[in-house]
Amino acid sequence: MTRLPLSVLLSFNGGYVDTAGFLALQGLFTAHVTGNFVTLGATLVTGGSDALPKLLALPVFCLVIFIARIAALLLQKAQRPVLKFLLAAKVILLFAAAIFSVAHGPFSSATTIANLVMGMTLVSAMAIQNALHRVHLAKSPPSTLMTGTTTQIMLDLGEIMVGGKGESSALALTRVKRMSVAVAAFAFGCACAALATATIPLWAFVIPAVIGALSFAARIATPEGD
Known part of the structure; x- marks a missing residue:
């Protein structure tokens, strides 16, 4: 049986988590930070109450990538498998988000503590995905941003x-x-996330966690460290 490339599973999860987060968490982009600048600006002008998650998304995203890189370099010096460690950290965060969603969802207000916890957990998971993709799958198209990819096509x-x-x-x-x-x-x-959020909102975030777990059996097209 032919295994799917890891980059394909990451792209699916990138679209899924970003869409599900946007729909469930009042317009929060969890997989990339650019959209949050736009929605934050709009929120500040219109006087909405959901500015805090968008404001925190960028520093949390940056901090997690910074910590992940330091951990990866230390593991590399110790001759440990870096990519598997990063994948495991991301999957743990996705499962934590799935459990939290089932226990505390649906999320109706971006100002609640539950929303902040859910949003920053997803942002952290996607920050790790961005980091591992950039370092270990550099020859594959980005898994969370399609603007540059579509332009190149x-x-x-x-x-x-x-x-x-x-x-x-x-x-x-x-x-x-x-x-x-x-x-x-x-x-x-994106399509699967929209469908799942509309039909099974409490369980929608279980799907990317399961897909993340399947990543360990995926085919890696480029060598670790590429």
Whole structure:
């Protein structure tokens, strides 16, 4: 049986967690910080009450990546498996979020302690995913941001259309195939999250935790440390 690449599972989870977090936690982007700047600005202007999670998301995101990098370097010096450690830390956080959601959801107000705990737990998990992807899967398309990937796909399609059958067009075609899989997995994750949040809101966050656990059996396309 062919194993799915790790990057595909990460892309699915990136889309799923970001969408589920946005829907369940009043517009909080948990997998990337750019969107929170936009929603924070809008909240400050409109006078909404959900500014605190968006304000905390960036420092929490940065701090977790910083700590994860230090831990990874220490493990590397000790000749320990870094990637598995980071995956385990992310999965533990996702399972913690799933249990917390079942116990305290649904989350109706962004100002409650429960919402802050849930939101920052998910932000921390996705911060670790961003860090491990950047270091260990550098040749794979990003798993939480599709803007750059989509831009590159369109550039490569233009190259293929004009360039004919040259070497640059062949490289572009290879890139398009690889990046299209990442975009499709991310989009599928978004759709699944929207469906799960609407139908099983308390249990919606169990799915990314299970997918995260399956990551240990996934195929790693690039060597550790790449």
